[in-house]
Amino acid sequence: MELNAWALVAVGVVGAATFYLGQHSSRMANSTHDFLLARRAVRSQRNAAAISGEYLSAASFLGIAGVVLKDGADALWYPIGFAAGFLALMLFVAAPLRRSGAYTLPDFMEGRLAASRRIRGFASFVVVLIGVLYLVPQLQGAGLAFATVLPAPVWVGATVVALVVMVNVVAGGMRSITVVQAFQYWLKLFAISLPAFVLGAVFVSGSAGPHSGGLDAQAPPVFPERTTVEIETPVMLQVDEATLLHADGTVNGAPAEGEVFWSSEVSHEVDAGTTLRFDAGTPVPSVEGSVPDNASWLVPGSDGAGGLVGTYSLMIALFLGTMGLPHILVRFYTNPDGKAARRTTVHVLLLLGLFYLFPTMLGALSRLYVPELLVTGETDAAVLLLPSAMLPGVAGQVLAAVIFAGAFAAFLAACSGLVFSVAGVVATDLLPGSVRDFRVASVITAVIPLVLAVVLRPTDLSLSIGLAFALAASTFCPLLVLGIWWRGLTARGALLGMLAGGGLVLIAFGLTLAAGYTGGSVPVLVQRPALVSVPVAFLVMIIASKATQRAVPPGVGALMLGMHAPDPLGFVQDREIPRFGRAEERLRFSKRRHEER
Amino acid sequence: MWRAKPASLTDGAQSGKLPSAEQADSPTKPKRQRVVLADSRQQKTGIRPRVELAQQTSWGEMLIKDLIGAQLRLGLAIGLVVLVLLGSLPVAFVAAPGFAELTVVGIPLAWLLLGVVPFPLLFGAGLLYNRIAERHERAFVDMIEN
Known part of the structure; x- marks a missing residue:
């Protein structure tokens, strides 16, 4: 790929803005508590933008258009599931979890179930696992994007992103991250909507040059030129x-x-x-297993009952997995109270819905103009290559640079959120928990996925992200839902349920990975295990808890009261304040909670 | 409890107006603080039911269980409606291929149903849930305070 100088400028601008915002606001953060929780005074609208910014990762920005290019209408379930996850989070988790005072899942397990150190350690391990599973494809996506736009080997992009994230997280902590993430949401929305409008207009006006044939044709796309x-x-x-x-x-x-x-x-x-x-005019070959001809690409459900099972399994994983993502949960804790947590989620649904209108459109256009990606299998590069294919000359290059800037922001936002939250868990559970430990932990949590991303074979972004969601849905979703709504959950039951659900997902993941190397294929339920693993996790958790009913923690009534009593009654438990805060800060928090009503 | 807090106009209404010129004080002067002996807002809350709640008497227990049940039913109901609406689409597309191939002003209906419609639906569901859940909580607080 020849050098697109505009793209270099775009990366420079995004990197500099991120760094400036991070530095500028980190000057105010000095105590551990500030550092980790942003004084819990982040307004709900900005917090919603920050959550959306953090959530819109490479899978959303590049991956959706990539699977749309490859699989067509059936791929549209990805954006739906990505957004619907926040509805589930809001209905069952947001407000009670915020009131419980826990800001990581191990915290929740300890607080709600009086879990032993060992069980807490297991929960931390699952958090790290989900974080790594989610980080690796981000960094691989970064590598692919850099290699597509700049003449650089694949490891360069991953390393650049990991470095910027490390510096930013180590230097600033959560408050700077909040500002940065909110900024990056708007940046990403701009970077995906502008090209969608421009290229859509170019397409409608018919001045876009030759394309690969009608999208409803009973034939595969054809190469428009040699x-x-x-x-x-x-x-x-x-x-x-x-x-x-x-x-x-x-x-x-x-x-x-x-x-x-x-x-x-x-x-x-x-x-x-x-x-x-x-x-010119040759039909485009496609990667084995994808939809070959345009007509079945255009129509959903064209692969029959097997596809149906896959679709439902994906829906379950995305719908229930979002609530178990560590970087999303930690952000909910920056809401002042349970009510604000709910309001934040409504905003998030709006912001995400707005964003997800655009990648679909770009994915459909890329079937017309960059069909050669079907041959290489690098469909995730579709949005990056589309502008130059449709608009030759400077205009196309500038648009490509804008998209690249958005993609870069997506890598940065998702990675810093993940590194931040996983490092928080590592620092508090495996190290003593000072600011210095947190910094050490964030370097570790950025370097391990970086190594994996360079070593492992890249698979499609959305598929591997789907597995991270399936793992979260089969472990932390039952833990949270049962822990919040059912008094009878015990630590032992939670542990067994998480082992069963998580174990199934990991076995399926291993089989899929092995099949990828040997060239074999696996059944759809192994590729997308959530339809089985989530009910199993729920069932095991309930049965095992019933069997160990005597181990229900004695204070469960007070805990339920704290999670569900409306905020003005003042039963909210902030376990971190006695640990970190000073007396007058505690006073300020409690006052602010009342004033924000 | 002694408690210092910055003066504000709403507080002024309760215990004598503060001079409004204070807002325009020179920046070198430290901001004037008003000291109150107790937080008047705390007393609005009925003591009795709060204690019952906190001490988990059978009545208090029953109150909070009712609230939890109501919120859970609300969440399940809205979640179920959304799941049925979205979850019936894949079956419909497979069962009725003709439905999957319909087009509206040149755009396939399926792409509109999957690419555009779900997002306002999800936002609307969230908005509705938020409104009803907050109403439940307000009703609960009113009941406790009176």
């Missing part, structure tokens, strides 16, 4: 009809040079380093 595709990672390709192409490299295990004829009966294995050349 196209050369370089394969960088080995892929299995399928064609819908017999296809003639030029290949230079290794195809089906044998060296190939010159014209090749592909039949539609079998899949074709293309090794890394191979160059394929297609003449």
Whole structure:
């Protein structure tokens, strides 16, 4: 890819603004409490923007358009699930969790279930696991995006993002992160909506140059002009009809040079380093397992009952997984009280709904203008390449740079949120918990995923993010929902339920990963295990709690009262204030809580 | 309890007006503080039911259980409606291919139903839940305070 100088400028501007905002507001943070909880005085609108900013990761910004390009209408469930997760969070978790005074899940387990240190340690381990599962694809996405726009190897992008995040988290703590995240939400909204409007207008006016054929055609998209595709990672390709192409490299295990004829009966294995050349009008081959022709791409449910199971499983994972994401929960604690937590979530639903209108549109346009991504399998690069393909010249480059800036903001926001929250858990549970420990922990939590991201094979962003959601939905969702609404939950029951649900997801993850390396395929419920693992986790948790009913903590009545009594009655438990705050600060908090009504 | 707090106009209404010129004081002067002996707001809350709640008497227990039940039923009801509305779409698309292929002004209906409609629906559900949940809580507070 040739250098897009505008993209460099865009990254520079985003990086500088992030750094400036982080530095500017970190001057005011000095005690541990300030550092971790932003004095709990973050207004609900800004907090909502910050939550949305943190939530809109590479999977939302690049991944959705990528799966839409590949899978079509069935991929639209991703944005729906990403947004619906906040509704579930609001209905069952937001206000009571805020009033419980816990700001991490291990905290909640200890406070609600009087869990032993060992069980708390297990919860911390799951938090770290989810954090890493979520961080790795972010950093891989960063690598892909940098390699797409700049002449840089894949590890450069991941390292740049990890470094900026580390500096920002280490230097500022939560308050600076709040400002930064809120800023990044608006930046991302701008960076996705401007290209969507411009490219939409270009498309409607018909001045966009040749495209790949009607989206409702009964045939695969065709290359609008002679196209050369370089394969960088080995892929299995399928064609819908017999296809003639030029290949230079290794195809089906044998060296190939010159014209090749592909039949539609079998899949074709293309090794890394191979160059394929297609003449104008050739149907576009696609990665094995994706939707080949446009007509079934356009219509949802075209893959029958198996697809139905997959769709429902995905819905369950995304709907219930959001509440278990560590970086989202910690942010809810910055609301002054339970009522504010609920209001914040309503704002979040609005902001996310606004954002998710745009990636779908860009994904559909990319099926018309960048079909060659179906060949390389790098569909996540679709939004980045679309502007140059539709608008040649400077205009396209500038738009691409705007999108790249948004993508960069997405990596930064999601990664800093995750690193911040996972580091918080590591610092308080595995280290003594001072500001210095927190800094050490954040460096560790950024470096481990970075190493994994460089070493592991990149899979599709949305798929691997889906697994992180499935893990959260099968462990922390039952813990939170039962812990908040059912008196009978015991620590032992919670532990067993999390082991059962989390274990199933991890086994499924291992099988999928192994199948990816050996080239085999796995059933849909292994790819998307939530439909099984979430009910199992709930059931095990309930049955095991019933069996250990004597272990229900004695103070459970007071805890339920604290979580559910309306805020003005003053039963809210702020466990962190006696630990960190000074007397007059406590007074200020309690006063502010009343004034904000 | 001694408690210092900055003067504000709403407080002034209760215990003598403060000179409004105070707002325009020179910045070098420390801001004037008013000292009150007790927080008047605390006393508005009825002592008796609060104690019952805090001490988990059977009556207090019953009150809070009612509130928890009401909030849980509300959450489940709204969650269920949204789930049924969204969850019936995949089945409908598979069961009735003709429905999946409908178009509205050139845009496939399925893309509108999946790409646009869910977001206002989710926001609306959130707004509704927030309103009713806050009403439940206000009613509970009113009951405790009177």
